[in-house]
Amino acid sequence: MANSHQLKRVDFIFRNENDWERVLSNTIKKKPQELINELISSELKGRGGAGFPTGLKWKLTSEAPDGQKYVICNADEGEPGTFKDREILSKVPYKVLTAMAVCGYVAGANQGYIYLRGEYKFLKPELEKAIDEFEYYCKEINLDFKITIFMGSGAYICGEETALMESMEGKRGEPRNKPPFPSQAGYLGKPTVINNVETLVHTFTIFKYGSKKFYDLGVQYSRGTKLFSVSGDTPKPGIYELELGMSLQDFVYEFGDGDTKAVQVGGASGFLVPRKKFKDAAIGFKGKLTGISLPTGGSMMLFNSSRSMFNVLDNYLEFFREESCGQCTPCRVGCQQLLLGIKAVKRGDKPASYLEKLLRLTETMQYTAKCGLGQSVANSFSSIVENFREEMIY
Amino acid sequence: MxxxxxxxxxxxxxxxxxxxxxxxxxxxxxxxxxxxxxxxxxxxxxxxxxxxxxxxxxxxxxxxxxxxxxxxxxxxxxSLKVRNSRKHIIELLLTEHNADCTKCYRNGNCELQTLASEYKIMTQDFIELVPLKKYSIDAYSPSIMKDDSKCIRCQRCVRTCAELQGVNALTVAHKGDEMKITTFFEKHMRDVVCTNCGQCVNHCPTGALVEKNYIEEVWEAIADPKKHVVVQTAPAVRVGLGEELGLQAGSRVTGQMVAALKRLGFDSVLDTDFTADLTIMEEGTELLTRLKKALVDKDDSVELPMATSCSPGWIKYIEHMYPEHLGNLSTCKSPQQMFGALVKTYYAKARNLEPDSIVSVSIMPCTAKKFEAFRPEMYDSGYRDVDYVLTTRELAILIKQAGLDFDKLQPVKFDRLMGESSGAAVIFGATGGVMEAALRTAYEIVTGREVPFENLNITPVRGMEGIREATIKIEDPVEDWAFLDGVELKCAVAHGLINAKTVMDEVKSGKADYHFIEFMACPGGCLGGGGQPIPTNPEIRQKRAEAIYAEDGALSIRKSHENPEVLKLYKDFLKKPLGEVSHHLLHTKYTKRERY
Structure with a gap:
């Protein structure tokens, strides 16, 4: 693998943030266009999962007609196996706040929101203290920017950016039709930049050290570093900042327990990679073997040979069946059918060939579901069923 | 461009x-x-x-x-990809849907059924989910039945209730596999703030929301030789019924409808239009009386603007949402209920019938009328004034069951005694119609002249805009109404409860200086009622409206106060508008209802 290289631990994200005031005041001395160019040349892509180029996102919102605009930090970290944003918000909150303010400056927004996962309520008091201090400093340097925390209520779907905005507007958290995208019509119908917590922190790094420092890390299409939430059958679960582009083989050498059977990359909505494909799978936005980008915020779940892949899939599907918002047919009914379907095959009520019918159904879900949730159920389903077909049947 | x-x-x-x-x-x-x-x-x-x-x-x-x-x-x-995906989606919907089509009220007019038929979904490979769900049926409302097993979660009803009506009785609850359309705290529909307007029924693609039907009860009454079954038909039915029987939208079928009703076996086929004219007499007089009290007697307790009270969906809405304004409502019963009260008194006496032998049936474009007939206030004849209310759609079912070739029926006139109609009564079926009818009469009473509009067509109050306003200046009135000289009568028309809400908020805040407001619960007025043929949409409503106004134009009597049967009714029975008998039979009171 040309793109693959040795695992490299990096420390940008949790590095000292004491200089945030200086970073903020220096950054906003530059022109918005300069900052956008800086971001674009860093090739930073969204760390929430979808991998949309961050610079472009900011650019689109900054180009939207003047008027009320918003910056939202998506801290509704709900993907199973992901716990990095919690760590960021508790360890380096000022970096997030600084990045939001810079984003507001670039996009022309004077109001920011942090959409905080309901289960992270315990972070709120500390975060509010930080916001107080931060806003005080903004006032000192004459930067008009306010940040408000909005508490989520525990629905996974509200991590989807448009469902998140619906939820903020006091409505039921259901994804919207796109277009229009948030950069044109987001929160309250106003142009909105919405970034994942980690993405924002990377912009802090870029503004502090320059885009080159970031760009030089990682590989083509996947620049910079990424936080990984490592869990499952590993002797050292935790959060690690790694350079993008590593092979899964190297990852498993570092984090596996010597008996790793498969790794679920990207949480329940990501892909399962079996042992035989470790060395070909690169972790980045154009991983060759998985064929598809690393889908979410860096959840890495390791499974050893004691694990039943049927149970793993069963668990994911139960999660999706419950967490689908229920509005669109392919996702709402599809998830129920997939879950009941694999159980029926396992029990022998349906023939093994029923799995093929279910695979075709996941294809339809991928093509037709309204949002990323329904579209990505196919990822774990097909990668598990295709690689561990035997475990599904017997 | x-x-x-x-x-x-x-x-x-x-x-x-x-x-x-x-x-x-x-x-x-x-x-x-x-x-x-x-x-x-x-x-x-x-x-x-x-x-x-x-x-x-x-x-x-x-x-x-x-x-x-x-x-x-x-x-x-x-493309193949599109076809395969679409087929999958239909199949998925069918696994969640109780597809017992032959036992479904919407069999034959169901969008899911049509789609399944077009795509020839002959087998069900996926797992049947219906037996695994705890679906329930809510049949407690007198107007609407909700069967969750038929629901495809398209949320048309939810959007209808929110966007057209602003009522939000129906909402989405839970998520994932448990996501469902339900009411506040999942109570029965009769126990929540629901106006029974039936717009949800009209917008439902399947049989999940249907009217509570009284078809069998009516057949039984017709078959009972001891019963004298009287039927009244609302103005909007005659411009909608044809659609259910294969005719173009906007077909005027008054004569065939009467012929069909006679062949179904009703003993007397009468017209709600008659009491629509009567409503104008009572309500017009009530408005003028209120104006007199306010302008001449300077009586501060008079509540203006006066609001119409023909639409039972609107009535229940104001009872829930603006109970402090119940005094603004005209005390007139709706034409249906005036008719009911008269059938078992005036009509019974004239035809020498025992009131308890009369079964009073009404055909309405409306599901709220079913609820209205159940109201405890509606027993003024000493009996239940209206026994059964059928929608336009139910009438079409009766006609189909009886095997009548509707299109071939020769037009027949309504029976007499409570069967005469003016054009003013017909336009009750369209938004703005009650206002126009009232103005035609009130203006003439006050000035002795016809309304100053070409051919009596008061075009400013017509149309489909959600809220419309009109002002008529009264000049040179007759002696009795001299105090109105120079007064500009300010009127407003609102249809669809979301628009009613806008107007009522203005009334509530004191910003509105109207004298008279017409409110209709349904978009387009009764012609777009919840009991009208499915589908109903903006183009169809427009066609029905054109038919209504054509019907008005074609009648020789265009003004309520010229309806000879109404004049005879006053002479023989009521004596005068707002008189003692009227007060007892034709007027009612309203009930404050909770908002939760």
């Missing part, structure tokens, strides 16, 4: 204005893309996903209803 863009659909070039959706572009090309959650009355939801189409260069399919056209798009509406 909006800019045009070019694209292709199935290889054929299409030119269309910017901002149009793929669905609209395809429609323009004569290509029908199947839809379920889409309805022309409502905002786009894009949740059923059956309208997906392929856009060249995109892996994912796009919902045609929710995707705007873009320059150079190459769209395929019937």
């Amino acid at each position: 909006s800019k045009k863009i070019n694209l292709t659909i199935n290889g054929f070039p299409v030119e269309i204005e910017t901002g149009k959706t793929i669905l609209e572009a395809a429609e323009k090309q004569g290509i029908k893309i199947p839809t379920l959650c889409y309805h022309k009355d409502l905002c786009v939801a894009g949740n059923c996903r059956v309208c997906v189409v392929e856009v060249a260069g995109q892996k994912r399919l796009s919902a045609a209803c929710a995707t705007p056209c873009e320059e150079g798009m190459e769209i395929l509406t019937n």
